[in-house]
Amino acid sequence: xxxxRQIDARPIPLLTLEAQIKRNLRRHLKxxxxxxxxxxxxxxxxxxxxxxxxxxxxxxxxxxxSERDFVSKAWPDLKIHFADGRDVKPSMMRPRLELIxxxxxxxxLFRLACLTWSVPVSQGYGRRMRFLVWxxxxxxxxxxxxxxxxxxxxxxxxxWVGWTVKQRKEKLVNLLDAYVLGSVPPYNAILGGKxxxxxxRSVEVKxxxxxxxxxxxxxxxxxxxxxxxxxxxxxxxxGRSSIYxxxxxxxxxxxxxxxxxxxxxxxxxPEALFVRMRNYLExxxxxxxxxxxxxxxxxxxxxxxxxxxxxxxxxxxLMRHGIPREVYVCPLASNARExxxxxxxxxxxxxxxxxxxxxxxxxxxxxxxxxxRRPEFRHWQRSGLEAFLCCGEERPAVERxxxxxxxxx
Numbered sequence: 001x002x003x004x005r006q007i008d009a010r011p012i013p014l015l016t017l018e019a020q021i022k023r024n025l026r027r028h029l030k031x032x033x034x035x036x037x038x039x040x041x042x043x044x045x046x047x048x049x050x051x052x053x054x055x056x057x058x059x060x061x062x063x064x065x066s067e068r069d070f071v072s073k074a075w076p077d078l079k080i081h082f083a084d085g086r087d088v089k090p091s092m093m094r095p096r097l098e099l100i101x102x103x104x105x106x107x108x109l110f111r112l113a114c115l116t117w118s119v120p121v122s123q124g125y126g127r128r129m130r131f132l133v134w135x136x137x138x139x140x141x142x143x144x145x146x147x148x149x150x151x152x153x154x155x156x157x158x159x160w161v162g163w164t165v166k167q168r169k170e171k172l173v174n175l176l177d178a179y180v181l182g183s184v185p186p187y188n189a190i191l192g193g194k195x196x197x198x199x200x201r202s203v204e205v206k207x208x209x210x211x212x213x214x215x216x217x218x219x220x221x222x223x224x225x226x227x228x229x230x231x232x233x234x235x236x237x238x239g240r241s242s243i244y245x246x247x248x249x250x251x252x253x254x255x256x257x258x259x260x261x262x263x264x265x266x267x268x269x270p271e272a273l274f275v276r277m278r279n280y281l282e283x284x285x286x287x288x289x290x291x292x293x294x295x296x297x298x299x300x301x302x303x304x305x306x307x308x309x310x311x312x313x314x315x316x317x318l319m320r321h322g323i324p325r326e327v328y329v330c331p332l333a334s335n336a337r338e339x340x341x342x343x344x345x346x347x348x349x350x351x352x353x354x355x356x357x358x359x360x361x362x363x364x365x366x367x368x369x370x371x372x373r374r375p376e377f378r379h380w381q382r383s384g385l386e387a388f389l390c391c392g393e394e395r396p397a398v399e400r401x402x403x404x405x406x407x408x409x
Contacts, residue, residue: 017280018312024273025314032058032268034321044323055268055323062271063120064389071112071389078109083140085186085380090371094136095359097145097199099129099208106132113144113184115389119267121146121180127213129176129205133183133196143183143196147176147205150233156259156327157233163341171340173216173227174347176209178234178330182243186380191366193243198362200232201254201330203352230333230347231340235261235325244328249361252351260324266302268321274301277308284311 032055033045044055064071100106110130114121126149133142150157150172158168178200183192199205209229216225234255236244244255266274281304306316333339333347353361371377 017276017283021273021276021280021308021312022314024276025269025318028058028270028273029268029318034268040315040317042318042321044321058270059267060118060120064115066271067111067115068390070108071115074108074112075386075389078105078112079382079386081109081139081141082113082184082382082385083135083138083186083380084382085378087138087140088135088186088190088371088377089137090190090363090368092137093142093359093363093367095142095195095199095355095362096134096136097202097204097355098132098134100132109141110144110146112389113141114180116184116385117180117182127176127216129209129212130180131199131205133199135187141184142187142192144180145178145196145200145205146180147200147209147232148179150175150177154233154261154327156261157329160258160329161231161337161340167341171342173213173225174229174340175231175233176229178232181234185382185385186377189374189377189380190370194247194366195359195362197243197247198249198254198358199355201332201352202358203349203354205229206332206349206352228333228347230331230336230349232330232332233327234330235327244326249358249365255328255330258327258329260326262320262324265321265323266305266319269305274305277305280308280312 029042034042035045037043098106100110107130110132128146128148130147131145133145134140135142152168152172161168163171178197181193181197181200182188183196187195206229209227213227213229216227234244244257247254269277286307302319306319309316309318331337332352333349334351335344335348338344339347
């Protein structure tokens, strides 16, 4: 006969993986301040840019923690490429684009600079072109531009183009999405991000796309395609963008807003929890545990998380975080829509400018006037980046110091 004492002495079983996932997700969403509205949909604590930045802090700190060894190894050699404020002479700037390859020190510099972004960036997938934007006056890094394969389904983009499903399948090869775009300190304080964005619509970007991907075979369709880059898309991670909004040079609008996403994603799922979700799928023998090769689709992580939520008894709509992102289009071809919908046989690149031409206009339009109005960028020291990348739990305080030094609003 089993006594009560014997029953109580038995070891308490650990939480099952399913229970851990449910408990940790609820705890994390509560920590971030998410709540459900009257329809049961997830809503962020506030619809402001500062709130959106705060919601990404956990994700960004996870990324920085995982990259700690890389930062420690790379920073001593690569720090010379980041400018102090005194190095920057807006009247003498000479921007240049450099297309980089994997496995180079330039690739390491790109990776390191990405860690300074307010919102962690993905590595991209499929076709990728990553650029460093240099200031040849002082050999310092101005910013980053990375273009990768676009998602197949994007309602506002597809409505703007006006193509059929068949046309999209055939012509999507002529699009790329800017998944990294911006400038690093102190250039970001003098509107360097607008300069970098403008360079997406340059002769050099179009030509280098043609060299790398002009005659490639589709990974999904296996068909040989003659691709020409006629449209670049991007989304603003923090609501309405200060970089893309009213972005025009010489009377030519470069990026145009076309609408908002519906607020689905996975940024609010911490990496540690996602690892447990993958373990859950792996234990169940589910293919989604490792179904992330190109050709399986860019939304693999989103679909994998939704699948887990459904299987553990949680609402898959928890992936709808309620933060819409504004979508922008940048046509490189003046007849981009006509070409993508089959109304024109060939794209027209009759008004593209070179990097040198765009840079000169951008310097006169944004960089130099901002530098005159906000000279505090000259006080910036690159040691501020080192403190941010390496300071761990003290990072929020360092972020505030950086904002003060750069005169951020």
